[in-house]
Amino acid sequence: RKLGVAVCGLGKLSTDQIAPALMKTKHCRLAGIVTGTPAKAEAWKAKYGIPANSVYSYDTMQRMADNPDIDIVYVVTPNALHAQHTIQAARAGKHVFCEKPMEISVERCQQMIDACRDAKRLLGTAYRCQYDPHHLECIRLVREQVFGKPTILQAGFAIDVGPADQWRLKRELAGGGALMDVGIYALQATRYLTGEEPILVSAVETKTDPVKFAEVDESIVWTTKFPSGVVAYCSTSYKAGRIQNLRVNAENGWFELDPAFFYDGNHGRRSDGKEIRFPEIDLFAAEMDDFAQCILEGRPTKVPGEEGQRDVRILQAIYESVRSGRAVSLA
Ligand code: NAD
Known part of the structure; x- marks a missing residue:
């Protein structure tokens, strides 16, 4: 089965790389979005056929807990917001794939690792070069x-x-x-x-x-x-x-x-x-497919939160x- 991914933060990387890459994956599909900008929500809904009940704001992310269509949250917000968005996603029971750098301090990385461990969810760091x-x-x-x-x-x-x-x-x-x-x-x-x-x-x-x-x-x-x-x-x-x-x-x-x-x-x-x-391969598709396979097969990722924290x-x-x-x- 394909895992549902909600993209959190609809900026340049999400728009130009991640959404198109998700269309090429074998094990993922773009299932939801988290955004603070209503106009972006409308554009993404229209372009990718995202249902209204899978559109969230940064303040309503916890409601994802009731949405079985979303398995993974891909955090693509500014660096110092990665911890709060990761922790909210983990508390809603979602696996988290987080852009680099993981966060801006070792302590915040630890909070992210702890939140995902407590929720028994996988945390991955988006190190695309490890798939190149x-x-x-x-x-x-x-x-x-x-x-x-x-x-x-x-x-x-x-x-x-x-x-x-x-x-x-x-x-x-x-x-x-x-x-x-x-x-x-x-x-x-x-x-x-x-x-x-x-x-x-x-x-x-x-x-x-x-x-x-x-x-x-x-x-x-x-x-x-x-x-x-x-x-x-x-x-x-x-x-x-x-x-x-x-x-x-x-x-x-x-x-x-x-x-x-x-x-x-x-x-x-x-x-x-x-x-x-x-x-050439699409590095974003490759890393997302591998993360989804890790979840589906119950195995660890080669880019866990601890790897992001070390850096x-x-x-x-x-x-x-x-x-x-x-x-x-x-x-
Ligand atoms: P961006 O500025 O284009 O997008 C950031 C998004 O976060 C925007 O949609 C913005 O609206 C949203 N946002 C939410 N709260 C915000 C706030 N308080 N202030 C500002 N923006 C807020 O940035 P980007 O280039 O898409 O980068 C996002 C993340 O992705 C960063 O962590 C960056 O390091 C990472 N990134 C990774 C790669 C890669 O190759 N893996 C490439 C570019 C960026």
Whole structure:
């Protein structure tokens, strides 16, 4: 059977990626919406045939408890609202798939994990790159030591964040800037490639526009040390030009993806001249189908809430290093 998904927060990602992706899934269907904007509710009802009794506001989400048509709530609101929407969904008896970053503090991530555990519902973090065949191939190359043991990793993701008037530049709603939003992809990649947890991080920040970026970070460069001795250097920015890559330098060669973090069109090269290139898939459809299958088959997800929480903990350590000017131990 197909599981019913209610999309919570009908912004850009939900409109442009998630709803179209749900149409392509094998195990999900778009069954409901949560929105604060009546005009969006009407547009989504008309476009996707969503029944009136499966349309909720952020204040009426708890009524989903009576709606057997909805199995999963996909939380796609600003970062600092993820906990409240996740907790409301879990209390209504729904499984929760939550956009990255999971939340803006380790404590709030824990509240989300606790709420889903208490409700006996699955909590997943929307780490789409863990479903990208290009990233899975890079993980294979490291695990099978095709180029020997990795020595130095490099990962970076920068975007132009756009206009000043948006929640991404407000600390209260975003929790941080480029690092929380896109730097998290570089951090994730260094963790799933090594299969290790960082023991030390050190970071510096630079701001060229202190007015626009008064409340959040504009650009951060950080280094990470892993227990095996592998080190990574990473970068993120809301302003710097094009940084979109991932590279593993190993004992006997190297491989890289560039671009690495797009929705599609990612590809890469290896030091032996081979290409890393796979047919395009819809990453949002892939992650939703896997989450639904985990529920249907009663197995754990590879992207549980704890995985999202680990990243938030490391992001906070990176910010602490920026503030203190010192390396921060995570051991
Ligand atoms: P957006 O601004 O386009 O959409 C956010 C939605 O939340 C809007 O519909 C808005 O009306 C709603 N909202 C509810 N309460 C709000 C409030 N108090 N203030 C502002 N908006 C409020 O943002 P987006 O780009 O769709 O991002 C949403 C989430 O998805 C974020 O957590 C972001 O990090 C994540 N995201 C993930 C990816 C990915 O590739 N996985 C890409 C983009 C965004």
